[in-house]
Amino acid sequence: MRGAIIGFGTIAMGHMGGYSRVEELEITAVLDISKERREYAENTYGLTAYSDFAKLVANEDLDFIDICTPPGSHAEYSALGLANGLHVLCEKPVFLPEQDGGYQKQMDLIRESDRVYYPCHVYKFAPVLASLKERIQNPAFGEVLGANFRTLRTGHAKGVPEWRMHWRREPETSRGGILRDHGPHSIYLAMNLTGCTPRSVSCLTGRMREGSAYRDTEDSALLRIRCDNDVEIAMTLSWAAGHRSTGYSVIGSGGSVVVDGDELTAGVGGEVVRTSIESGFDDPSHKEWFPGMLRDFLRTAVEPGCQAELIREALTTSIVIDAAYASAADEGRWVDCTVPEDLLPA
Template sequence: MNGAIIGYGTIAAGHVIGYRQTEGIDVTAVVDPTPARAQAARSTGLRAYATYEEMVDNENPDFIDICTPPNSHACYIELGLRDGLHVLCEKPVLMPYEGRYDRLLGQIAASNKVFYPCHNYKFAPILATMQQVVRSPGFGDVLSARFRTLRQGHAVGVADWNPHWRRDPLIAGGGILRDHGPHSVYLATHLTGRTPLAVSCLSGAMRHDGHTGTEDTAMLMIRCDDDVQIELDVTWSAGYRNSYYSITGTGGTVAVENDDVRYSLDGRLHRTTLPSNFDDPQHSDWFAAMFTDFLTKTRHPEQAAPLLADSLTTSLVIDGAYASAADNGRWVELTPAQDLLIGAAR
């Protein structure tokens, strides 16, 4: 199976490495309007085109992999589905169009192709270890979760385009809530198995770095089914990098901090160290595992349905967080993703 990457930045370069480590799937072409980025793609053996239309006129891909900034995701998703292609998309996967998702959800529902979110943190080996602990019989029922993502600034894009696009609300659709927020949300629901029901959020700009159009810090509280509460903190204003994830159950606890894993099961404490690769922006080994999963989903498309609900839930939580932050942290009830998906399928 061959595909084309849309947008050749840092993440896309990591995707290429991941594809080349994955048997049965590869990318052969890139779409990028920036001459320098097109040349960078050609230097790795990829054919480069300035537009999507030019690419499909010359290539016959089975899928597209969207690695562009958020404001163009919907456009490329629609084009890929229109042309009968499987579609992968980097986060934030779904962005509201005029505050709604029905148009894009309807197009996805009408397609017989796989729509796949690039939720790559699910494939980090250290977090897979965390999931194994949570699913152990002795861990019991999940009671709460706490995730913190500390960064010393926003990730800077390639110099050949707009290196600070993550701080431009017209391109990014927000600040850190749209950037790191989705990773925290989908990972929390994935690891805990809980469904968000309401969210409260406080956000602001604390770094004073001249990028005042978007938030660089956010604190979220998410109420889930079975009275489980999830706390998420994300910031670009920290003085050091740190990635921390902890989950508490009725019979155990587990915490991951950078490369350290600590957990308690059956009254015994355990500690181990694993390379997390949290600080590697290309995550090529994570992507290789993710693309293997994508390939499986194309062969068993019935397995892909939960992924769309996961993507939509993630976006609805972020939308609710923005609404809450705009109203001093009030609790915002969340529309169940399944309700929107049922409506889109009619």
């Protein structure tokens, strides 16, 4: 299958690392508004580069597009891809409520298309988290009782120097701060790992780094998510930490499992097992995780019925974040985040 990457910045570099190792997929062109990034794509990768979507699809024989732009343009390019009969991969957040008719229009476009719409939820393909999920699914682990996720960073991820390096702190482009940027990873992982569905959320956000020039977006967020089966999941997200770390812990009726970076500790039935699984959490491009994700996209393209659960996951993720922002604006009150049934895929 032949594809084009939309937005050839830092995020796209991770994707390119994945495509280089999946022979069934080939990137032949890119679209970018930056002249410097187009030249980089041409000179470094030998790709044909465009600044206009209409010219891209008119001149290239494509099967799919991979949207790696900032969130503000995800809905626009998703609609263009589906309208032109292309499969669409889209970086998180896949859905945004206020764009182009909101969730309903976005879902209608997906339903009306016979192409696959694939959320790039790449954290699910981190080796240590795949192992964590296997252990949770072990019958001896029992029922999930609760979970705690931690994402600490010393600052926001930077974009390419040729185009607005700090777009993650510009709300018109990012549509939020750390809650919109790192929040999706934690929320879709919570659903994927535990099998639980969020029902309500309480959230507090703030700017913890004194003297920050970025006053319009939050750098820290604390969430509590109540799910079905009386499970509660706590999340800590911050760009204002003194060190970089990523951790996940899940408690079951028969044991527990903890991930701290590449280190996994599992205790089930009185036996504690510790193992190290190289996963590259300190590589912000996550290029080692993308081959697995892209192979999953290929599977979904062959069996398009598989996308329904992925769309549900992405839509739920966005609605939880919407509810979290509403909660934070009202002193952390509990806000319902149930997804309306008429929005969900069949």
